[in-house]
Structures are given as structure tokens and as C-alpha cells.
Amino acid sequence: MTNPERVESAIVDRRAIVNDAIAEQLPVKKPERLYEASRYLLDAGGKRLRPAVLLLVAESISGTDAPATGYRDFPTPNGERVDVLSAAVSIEVIQSFTLIHDDIMDDDDLRRGVPAVHREYDLETAILAGDTLYSKAFEYMLETGAPADRSVDALNELATTCTEICEGQALDVDFESRSDVTTEEYLQMIEYKTAVLYGAAASIPAILLGCDSETIEALHGYGLDVGRAFQIQDDLLDLTTPSEELGKQRGSDLVEGKRTAVTLHARNNGIDVEELVPADPSDAEIEVALERLRDAGSIDFAREMAMDLIERGKDRLEVLPENESRELLAGIADYLVERTY
Amino acid sequence: MTNPERVESAIVDRRAIVNDAIAEQLPVKKPERLYEASRYLLDAGGKRLRPAVLLLVAESISGTDAPATGYRDFPTPNGERVDVLSAAVSIEVIQSFTLIHDDIMDDDDLRRGVPAVHREYDLETAILAGDTLYSKAFEYMLETGAPADRSVDALNELATTCTEICEGQALDVDFESRSDVTTEEYLQMIEYKTAVLYGAAASIPAILLGCDSETIEALHGYGLDVGRAFQIQDDLLDLTTPSEELGKQRGSDLVEGKRTAVTLHARNNGIDVEELVPADPSDAEIEVALERLRDAGSIDFAREMAMDLIERGKDRLEVLPENESRELLAGIADYLVERTY
Numbered sequence: 024m025t026n027p028e029r030v031e032s033a034i035v036d037r038r039a040i041v042n043d044a045i046a047e048q049l050p051v052k053k054p055e056r057l058y059e060a061s062r063y064l065l066d067a068g069g070k071r072l073r074p075a076v077l078l079l080v081a082e083s084i085s086g087t088d089a090p091a092t093g094y095r096d097f098p099t100p101n102g103e104r105v106d107v108l109s110a111a112v113s114i115e116v117i118q119s120f121t122l123i124h125d126d127i128m129d130d131d132d133l134r135r136g137v138p139a140v141h142r143e144y145d146l147e148t149a150i151l152a153g154d155t156l157y158s159k160a161f162e163y164m165l166e167t168g169a170p171a172d173r174s175v176d177a178l179n180e181l182a183t184t185c186t187e188i189c190e191g192q193a194l195d196v197d198f199e200s201r202s203d204v205t206t207e208e209y210l211q212m213i214e215y216k217t218a219v220l221y222g223a224a225a226s227i228p229a230i231l232l233g234c235d236s237e238t239i240e241a242l243h244g245y246g247l248d249v250g251r252a253f254q255i256q257d258d259l260l261d262l263t264t265p266s267e268e269l270g271k272q273r274g275s276d277l278v279e280g281k282r283t284a285v286t287l288h289a290r291n292n293g294i295d296v297e298e299l300v301p302a303d304p305s306d307a308e309i310e311v312a313l314e315r316l317r318d319a320g321s322i323d324f325a326r327e328m329a330m331d332l333i334e335r336g337k338d339r340l341e342v343l344p345e346n347e348s349r350e351l352l353a354g355i356a357d358y359l360v361e362r363t364y
Numbered sequence: 365m366t367n368p369e370r371v372e373s374a375i376v377d378r379r380a381i382v383n384d385a386i387a388e389q390l391p392v393k394k395p396e397r398l399y400e401a402s403r404y405l406l407d408a409g410g411k412r413l414r415p416a417v418l419l420l421v422a423e424s425i426s427g428t429d430a431p432a433t434g435y436r437d438f439p440t441p442n443g444e445r446v447d448v449l450s451a452a453v454s455i456e457v458i459q460s461f462t463l464i465h466d467d468i469m470d471d472d473d474l475r476r477g478v479p480a481v482h483r484e485y486d487l488e489t490a491i492l493a494g495d496t497l498y499s500k501a502f503e504y505m506l507e508t509g510a511p512a513d514r515s516v517d518a519l520n521e522l523a524t525t526c527t528e529i530c531e532g533q534a535l536d537v538d539f540e541s542r543s544d545v546t547t548e549e550y551l552q553m554i555e556y557k558t559a560v561l562y563g564a565a566a567s568i569p570a571i572l573l574g575c576d577s578e579t580i581e582a583l584h585g586y587g588l589d590v591g592r593a594f595q596i597q598d599d600l601l602d603l604t605t606p607s608e609e610l611g612k613q614r615g616s617d618l619v620e621g622k623r624t625a626v627t628l629h630a631r632n633n634g635i636d637v638e639e640l641v642p643a644d645p646s647d648a649e650i651e652v653a654l655e656r657l658r659d660a661g662s663i664d665f666a667r668e669m670a671m672d673l674i675e676r677g678k679d680r681l682e683v684l685p686e687n688e689s690r691e692l693l694a695g696i697a698d699y700l701v702e703r704t705y
Contacts, residue, residue: 057534124495128488147469147537150491151530154465157498158526165520171512178519179506185499189492193398196488 025354027361033351034358037078038071040094041115044108048163049116060144060152061159065119067135068270072253073118073224074111076355080242081107081228083348099232106167107228113163113181114224120156121188121220123149128192129279136270157185169231176230184223191215198282202290209287210251217257218250241342245352248336253359255329258283259322262313264363265306274300274309284325285316292319329360366695368702374692375699378419379412381435382456385449389504390457401485401493402500406460408476409611413594414459414565415452417696421583422448422569424689440573447508448569454504454522455565461497462529462561464490469533470620477611498526510572517571525564532556539623543631550628551592558598559591566693582683586693589677594700596670599624600663603654605704606647615641615650625666626657633660670701 045065051058078094085098094108126139127149133139141149164181165174194212198204225246229239258276266273276283277300286296299312316322333356343349386406392399419435426439435449467480468490474480482490505522506515535553539545566587570580599617607614617624618641627637640653657663674697684690
């Protein structure tokens with residue numbers, strides 16, 4: 024396994040570059056309140072994992088350590104130049120848009136340790152900030168300077184990804200009122216809700232740099248696999264991490280009746296999931312619920328499902344040249360299920 | 365002036381074709397509730413004015429009467445084929461997305477004589493339906509089969525248009541709490557909120573069919589002019605049209621304190637606009653307010669502003685070949701300010 028510290032430092036290095044790029048491409052201009060609200064969650068934090076994946080894929084393909092040549096003038100294998108940083112910003116901006124709208128839909132108060140946008144501002148502004156980020160993301164994806172046919176393909180990937188995210192969110196809501204959700208349906212839902220954006224992050228640099236369709240497909244698959252594992256880990260962390268570290272209410276999935284790999288397994292093993300926690304649970308009450316889920320093997324079940332996906336995702340990286348960046352992409356896959364927040 | 369009946373029948377003919385195309389491109393599939401909500405407002409009506417403009421511009425450029433050859437296999441001057449109907453659907457779908465989110469933001473109950481989507485369904489579903497239509501519009505604009513460089517330009521026009529619509533909506537909200545809005549600021553606001561989508565509808569077919577930049581610019585200008593006139597007429601109709609015909613509460617702009625050409629003029633002429641109507645006005649109370657606005661010359665002021673824009677917009681059509689379709693585009697400009705609903 025790639026040294027976790029090297030992986031974390033690779034993420035941190037790229038995060039700084041992506042943060043600068045966000046400030047550059049999404050300045051607070053008129054109407055100020057709209058753009059302040061659009062920036063609010065982006066400025067509140069975030070690990071920029073998807074942009075890191077995007078940049079590392081580009082680096083691996085070109086066999087180039089990017090900070091030297093600059094991501095905005097990034098060499099393709101054919102010698103053209105592409106602004107892969109703009110594509111990275113696009114993906115992060117889509118992520119931010121979905122969080123803003125999701126928080127409205129779930130009526131969540133906190134995100135990244137600060138009030139959700141519709142709490143800090145208001146419902147109107149939050150909807151509009153999300154909508155603005157949505158179109159901005161398409162603008163940024165159009166600003167890479169890639170040959171037009173590749174831009175079209177990248178835009179297509181971005182648009183279908185956004186549609187699938189909406190479908191995934193709709194399925195998630197739908198599942199809350201259904202007690203017969205299968206594991207297969209759950210995996211489909213998290214693929215759409217979460218993993219497709221990792222799929223886009225991993226495949227779009229390959230599209231922009233002119234890779235063949237086999238490479239693009241394999242990288243897309245890597246994104247789908249590690250993205251699903253990421254969501255399963257997120258669901259586990261929702262149960263196991265203190266609220267302060269999580270930046271939002273611990274155990275919110277149990278309270279809201281969300282379907283997760285954990286609760287699906289628990290239900291199939293005779294646990295009445297709806298009754299696991301009261302309406303406004305204390306940390307101690309969540310601990311009790313967690314113990315029951317642990318005893319039923321549901322935590323292990325979810326862990327194993329995530330680990331299997333990570334292994335499969337890492338295997339798909341074989342389409343990339345063997346280099347440091349590819350190692351780091353394997354390391355990010357491990358990181359996604361090892362992280363504790 | 366082009367015979368109004370010919371204009372109306374041109375709109376009606378194209379509306380039927382656009383409605384069929386919407387049903388074809390946006391079927392109700394899984395998750396059903398999401399797609400039903402996405403279709404709900406589109407199915408409730410709408411004149412499809414923007415798609416009509418888009419199709420007529422394409423027809424004028426190619427000198428082709430479209431129903432004969434089919435809009436999905438539409439000839440460009442250079443002999444390529446482009447699916448201009450998919451572009452038309454894209455524009456209408458953007459329009460529908462903005463209405464769904466606007467109704468949430470304005471907390472409006474009615475639209476096109478039926479409950480707003482967030483009333484018929486719920487807030488979550490309405491946000492998500494809007495978001496789905498948003499990305500679908502980008503998908504449709506990518507499905508025209510135009511050469512890649514033109515697709516990129518069309519996508520760029522669509523993305524910047526969406527950003528401007530959000531900015532316009534934010535300005536509209538911002539203006540509600542400001543008493544010093546100038547006519548210039550108002551015109552900027554309605555350009556963004558409303559007119560840019562007409563600008564996109566008129567210029568995108570020229571982009572897709574490979575016109576020069578002068579033609580594209582002029583058509584964009586036509587859209588901006590007639591689009592602003594359309595918004596001014598909309599504001600007038602909000603005052604003068606019975607609620608049943610309007611499909612929503614008459615006088616809602618006065619109640620909500622929206623800035624319009626009418627109220628800006630009235631304020632500048634000493635009328636206390638905030639006090640014109642009570643919180644939940646009867647039709648009679650709106651009639652009294654209307655009379656005061658009429659006496660102050662505010663209605664005429666707005667009418668003239670709209671008529672000037674229409675004349676300027678029509679002049680811009682000179683870049684098009686002289687043909688029946690161009691006549692109809694001039695006729696649509698007149699129609700936009702003559703319509704009574």
C-alpha cells in the first residue's frame with residue numbers, strides 16, 4: 024500500500040492549488056450576495072478529493088509532475104495544451120452545488136462545521152447559489168482549451184453525471200419510505216448519488232487529454248468503484264464519528280431513515296432499524312445503536328463491501344502508465360475507506 | 365405588420381411539434397416521481413415562444429420551410445444536417461427549470477392555472493426536478509449533431525445564459541429591498557432574468573448552422589430586445605389581466621414589491637408604490653391602483669418602452685435573408701407586446 028502520509032500530502036498540495044483556482048475563477052462580483060453564497064460552502068472547507076483524482080489522472084497519463092509545468096497549461100501526450108485545473112474546479116463546483124441543494128432537501132442545519140447555506144443566507148439565495156454553481160461548472164468545463172470534439176465529450180460526461188446525481192438523490196428520498204430496498208438497488212442509488220461524480224473526475228481528464236475509449240472507460244470504472252466505497256465509508260462515519268469532527272449531527276442517517284449498507288444488512292438480520300434511535304438521539308443513544316449494529320455484523324458487512332470495491336477500483340488503474348501518480352491514485356482509493364472524517 | 369393570425373398559427377404549428385419532441389426526449393422513466401415532476405409544468409401548457417423563435421431563425425437562415433424536411437434533420441447552408449428541434453427543446457426545458465425554482469423562491473402557489481410544482485409535489489421534488497431539467501437541457505443541446513466547434517459555442521451560450529438568469533433573479537430579489545433602483549438597473553435586471561434566454565433562442569440556431577459572428581450577434585440582440593419587451597408586457601399583464609386568465613394571482617408584483625417599468629415610473633412621479641395595494645388585494649382594489657398608475661402615465665411609459673424595444677429588435681432581423689420566416693420573427697416581436705395573456 025502507498026505510504027498514507029505521501030497520499031495525504033499529495034491531496035493537501037493539490038487542494039491548495041484548487042482553492043486558489045476557485046478564488047480566481049469564481050470571484051465575488053455583482054450581485055455580491057449571490058456570489059458570496061455561492062462561495063460560502065467552498066470556502067468553509069472540503070478536502071477537494073475529486074479534483075485531486077482528476078489532476079492525478081492527468082499527471083499519470085502525461086507522465087508529468089504537474090506543479091512544474093502548471094495545470095493550466097498541461098501537456099497532452101500529443102503535445103497539445105489543456106487547462107486541466109479548470110476541469111478540476113468544474114467538478115468541485117458541481118459537488119458544492121449538490122451539497123447546497125441537498126442540505127435544503129434534507130433540511131440539514133450544519134455542513135462542514137458551519138451553517139448550511141439556506142441557514143446562513145435564506146432558502147431563495149441557497150437555491151439560486153446552487154443554480155449559479157451549476158452553470159458555472161459548465162462554463163469552466165468549456166474553458167479547458169481542449170480540442171472541440173473532446174470538449175463536447177467532456178461536457179456530455181458532465182451533463183449525464185448531473186442528471187444521474189439528481190436521479191440518485193430522488194432514489195435516496197424514495198427509499199426512505201420503502202422497507203424492501205435490496206442491496207442491488209442501494210448500490211445503484213449510491214452509484215448515481217455519489218459515485219458518478221468520481222467517475223467524471225477520473226474519466227474527464229482522460230477525455231480531455233485524448234485517451235482511447237478503453238482507458239476512459241476503465242478510469243470511469245475506477246471512479247464508480249471508489250466513489251461507492253467513499254459513500255459507504257461516509258455512512259459508517261455518520262455512525263461512528265463525534266458530531267464536532269463530522270461537522271454535522273452524528274447519526275443523522277438513522278434519524279432520517281436513510282438506507283445505507285449498514286441498515287440494509289441490519290434489517291435483513293432482524294433488527295428493527297426504525298426503532299434503533301429516538302427522534303433526537305444523544306451520543307450515548309447512538310453508541311447503543313452502534314453496538315447493536317456491530318453485534319449483528321452490519322458494520323463489518325459494510326466495511327467489507329467498501330474494501331471489495333476499493334480493490335476492484337485499484338485494479339482498473341492498470342490502464343494507466345506505471346508511475347508515481349498512478350500509485351497515488353491507488354493510495355487515494357485506500358485513503359477513502361481509511362479516513363476517519 | 366405581419367398578419368397576426370399568420371403569426372399565431374406559426375406559433376401554434378411549432379408548439380405542437382415541440383410538445384411532441386418534449387414527450388419524446390423527456391419520457392417519464394425511473395425514478396418516476398422525479399420525471400413526472402419534471403414534466404408537470406411542461407405538460408401544463410406554455411406557448412413555446414422561445415422554441416418558435418429558435419426554429420424560425422433556423423428556417424430563415426436555411427431558406428427552408430421546416431416541416432417538409434423535418435427539424436431533426438435540418439439542412440445548414442453548407443449542406444450539413446443539424447437537429448435544431450433538440451436545441452429548441454433544450455431552451456424550453458431551461459425555461460421550465462427556471463419557473464419551477466422561481467415559484468419556490470417567490471412562494472407562488474399557481475402557475476399556468478395549476479399548482480406550482482412545489483405545491484403539487486413537495487419542496488424536495490421541485491428543487492430536484494428543476495436540477496434534472498437543468499442538466500437535461502445541456503444533454504439536449506449536445507445532441508444536435510452539429511460540428512463539435514459549433515456545439516461548444518452553443519453550449520457556451522447556454523451556460524452563460526443560465527448564469528445570467530441566476531444573476532437576474534438575484535438582482536430582482538435584491539431590488540425588492542431597495543427604493544433607489546434606476547431604470548437602467550431595471551433594464552439590466554430584466555435583460556438577465558428574462559431576455560437572455562430569448563437571446564440564446566435566437567442566436568443558437570445561427571451558431572449551430574454555421575453563421576458568421578455578425579449574424580449571430582444581431583440575432584442575439586433581437587432576442588435581448590424582444591425579451592425585455594416581453595418582460596415589460598408581462599409586468600403590464602400582471603396588473604391588467606384577471607387572475608383566471610393569468611393562471612396566477614393578479615397584481616402579485618405589486619404585493620411582492622417587485623420593481624417593474626410601471627412602478628419605477630410611478631415612484632419617480634411621486635406615487636407611494638408600497639401603499640398602492642393592501643396585503644391580499646381584491647380585484648377591485650387592484651383596479652383602483654391601476655387607475656392611479658394610468659393617471660400618472662406609468663402604464664403608457666411602460667408600453668412605450670416595450671414598443672421601442674420591439675422596433676429595435678425587428679430592425680436587427682435585417683441580417684437574415686428576406687423570407688417568410690423572417691417576417692414571422694418580426695410578427696412574433698409584435699405579438700409579444702400585443703398579447704393579452
